[in-house]
Amino acid sequence: MVGCASLLVASLYFVFATATPAASSTDDVQTAAATVVPIDNTTYFKYETVQLTDDCLSALDSSTAALFQFDDTDVTDISANLTRRTSSSCRIFPTDKSWPSDFIWNTLDWVLGNNALIKTVPLASPCYYGMYYNQAKCAALTSNWTNSYLHMTDPTSMMSPVYQGLTCEVTTDPTQNCTLGAFPFYAINVSNVAQIQLGINFARTMGLRLVIKNTGHDFSGKSGGAGALSIWTHNLKDVKYFPKYTSQGCGYDGPAFKLGAGVQAFEIYKEAHDRGLVVVCGEGQTVGVMGGYIQGGGHSPLSSIYGMAADHVLSLEVVTADGRFVTADFDQNTDLFWALRGGGGSTFGVVTSVTVKAYPDMAVTASTFSFTVGGNNGTITSDNFWTGVRNYMDYFPSLSAQGIYAYWFIINTSTGPMFLMQPFWAPGKSLADTNALLAPWFAQLNALNITFTPKTVHYDSFYPAWLASFPLEAVSKTHVATGSRLFPKENWSTTSKLDATFNAIKTSSQAGLTIIAFIIDPNLKNGGYPDNAVNPAWRNTYAHVLQSVNWAAGASAAVQLETRHNFTFGHMQRWRDVSPGAGSYLGESDILEPNFQQSFYGTSYPRLLSIKKALDPKNVFFAQTAVGSEDWQVVTANGLPSGNGKLCRI
Incomplete structure (x- = not known):
């Protein structure tokens, strides 16, 4: 569980509006944010033991706590301003008067720790005149622009630029404009569960659009959204091997891997190979297999033998729309478990890890x-x-x-x-x-x-x-x-x-x-x-x-x-x-x-929609063509289908 000292310091910072503390104070806060209290659960990765709790929030003054409360918490003194944000017909946009001030964004950054909050700078910015212009960097980007390995390591780059709005691609004309378009305004470089919880709670409370990016390898641009706060899970790379994993819920007793949400196909295939095993994953090298791929079903070079990748999920760790961290498997949170195995990513929660079956290697x-x-x-x-x-x-x-x-x-x-x-x-x-x-x-x-x-x-x-x-x-x-x-x-x-x-x-x-x-x-x-x-x-x-x-x-x-x-x-x-x-x-x-x-x-859709409404009644999670998305629309200036516009209720 996350140490509460960082939240307490942030509260004082919020209340007294002090200047940025000296470097030593910053280091203290970041160290406190990474403090771990042991949890009696050997199935968690270390980053999953760093959690936001009610005890941490109770240490804050009411104004600060209101920014980060769980949705199932009874808070009677949340300001009317925050209440109006959550009931607005549109998600708050950077041009709106109610857009969070720099002071509030700094508070989020402070609480997250580890410099996790990243203000978006489009990957192609070196190709445009301005503070990031660099002709040599632009040339290098241009020569490698269609390589997915380039985009997957950027906090906000999307591999489907049509749905970003084509507002900042590599170019030979540096006089053109480079704007964010559907790139999120900020991204949280996630290194623990508490940061995901803080990000979800903050976005819900402030009425922000929230998106999730793993690698950005999505044909429909689900990992982007104009004016959004993004949860970037790419660096959750932990792997744990179970020579004998028993799941009474499905009758499985055999080898398995627990994989962080950021693990990609080229990584898990190699890990399995080194142990004489194989897992059911995709054909694309850079796909984030434990993210939207497996949550959307996931077809595989092994599908004609073993079915879809989602068929081999044994358990998931998830942060849900209320900010709570839960396990979903055959015995607990079973509706969520059913939905996450094929019902689509960016819809029901932020998955932090997945446990999957493994099979003997084959020629x-x-x-x-x-x-x-x-x-x-x-x-x-x-x-x-x-x-x-x-x-x-x-x-x-x-x-x-x-x-x-x-x-x-x-x-x-x-x-x-x-x-x-x-x-x-x-x-x-x-x-x-x-x-x-x-x-x-x-x-x-x-x-x-x-x-x-x-x-x-x-x-x-x-x-x-x-x-x-x-x-x-x-x-x-x-x-x-x-x-x-x-x-x-x-x-x-x-x-x-x-x-x-x-x-x-x-x-x-x-x-x-x-x-x-x-x-x-x-x-x-x-x-x-x-x-x-x-x-x-x-x-x-x-x-x-x-x-x-x-x-x-x-x-x-x-x-x-x-x-x-x-x-x-x-x-x-x-x-x-x-x-x-x-x-x-x-x-x-x-x-x-x-x-x-x-x-x-x-x-499956009627049941999926029922689960969506039960688990996410405030529509914290949205992606185009995802379950429940028919109640919302992205209003673009040119009428083209993309994430480059304000997200509003229909």
């Missing part, structure tokens, strides 16, 4: 190859190309039954569409097994005069295979919108239905859109799947398919709006028409998806 064979219209010295025709793709789709049921996870693309090139497999992922399969699985389709391709030389490699272990096979995804795309569809198994029941599915995808490609897709069947063949909030559409699919539309860089808002409208109600509607009642993956989705409640959450 993997991976194959990469491509073919393009106009290839083979111009002999691959468009008709043969599309016949070859259509033949491929026939094999989705049989391949997924073998545990295959195929990551494939249809990309438009100067000579025509290119089919790219990167990779065909065969966990537990030998080289001979994998070649045998691909042989029937390859024979059909050869008969169509489509020849190529696949690179097929066998690995003795999962981690080196994953590291070598999956490309580092480019991020920070400034003129792209994406949507997805989980095409149902019913679409493979007849030739006519599969033809309609194929034609819907082909039409999008011929219209210039990029196709990114997966063979995947997360139905947990080994014993069924647990009762959780994962979109039921995941249990009834052979293919998760995305399409992306581009517009010209620098296009006007009117052009972007028209392009997006045509995408959502044209190209995406075509896919919905051939898959009625199916769904989409909320983590790789169209932010304008109509009836997102059904598409992203399916039949």
Whole structure:
């Protein structure tokens, strides 16, 4: 539990409005904020034992305590001003008269300790004239701008700049303006639970918009919001291994890892590999797997064997909207536990750690190859190309039954569409097994005069295979919108239905859109799947398919709006028409998806909404297309869908 001395000093600072103390006093306060009283619970990480308590708050004067009270605390002397903030029709915005003064922000900073409160400076600021201008730094940023490793370590950078509002991208014209847009105004660099509790309580009391960022690896920009206070969990990197973890609630008795919220795919895969194990995580290297990924369900290269990542959660530590720190598992806070396993991040609480199952390491064979219209010295025709793709789709049921996870693309090139497999992922399969699985389709391709030389490699272990096979995804795309569809198994029941599915995808490609897709069947063949909030559409699919539309860089808002409208109600509607009642993956989705409640959450939505209202009645947590978000809207100046505007009730 957090030492209360820091809060007491902050209270005196608040009451008497003293000048900033000398450096020695600052050090004393920060040391006090890190003081830990031992807790008799060996499952907590050390940073989880540093907690805000009622005893700490009781040491404060009433005015200061009002800023940081838990929502379930009966405080009778909170000022009328603070009460009005929480009932306002919009979240408080920096241009509002009621925006917290610098003095109040300094109080928050003081109480947090460790210089945890960071005022946002956009990552691309060195590219613009002003106090941060640095031509050399700008050049370095520009050359590395689409690399996710660059953005994940910045407190506020978002990997989906379209939803930030494109207000401060790298540029060769330093005379342009760099503004915050949807970057949060402040971020808390979290190093303990108490800081999360203080941040949540402060945001709720002050009527601020609150956002959560782990890595910023989100297609819909959920980690940003104009004028927001951000909880940045990226540096919660602790890992604990349990050789034998017993959960009576689900009957599990085996190896497990407890992982801090900031642990990423490349980190946990390596940790598991070193112990001869593997965990169910994503294909993207820099995804914060214990954050929005696993809370949104999380598809994986192991999904056709083990299901979704959320299916393997054993326990979560969470700070809820009232500021309380709780454990959610099969025995306690069970509604919260159900919702957090698939119901979406930035919605029900701030997760500080997750305990997940681990499985024995396995050999993997991976194959990469491509073919393009106009290839083979111009002999691959468009008709043969599309016949070859259509033949491929026939094999989705049989391949997924073998545990295959195929990551494939249809990309438009100067000579025509290119089919790219990167990779065909065969966990537990030998080289001979994998070649045998691909042989029937390859024979059909050869008969169509489509020849190529696949690179097929066998690995003795999962981690080196994953590291070598999956490309580092480019991020920070400034003129792209994406949507997805989980095409149902019913679409493979007849030739006519599969033809309609194929034609819907082909039409999008011929219209210039990029196709990114997966063979995947997360139905947990080994014993069924647990009762959780994962979109039921995941249990009834052979293919998760995305399409992306581009517009010209620098296009006007009117052009972007028209392009997006045509995408959502044209190209995406075509896919919905051939898959009625199916769904989409909320983590790789169209932010304008109509009836997102059904598409992203399916039949789980009514229960999720009920839990949301019970746990977060004041809507402390908001993210676009998240559960309960239909009651709010972000009012943008140009009408484009982004976080760059005031958040108001509808």
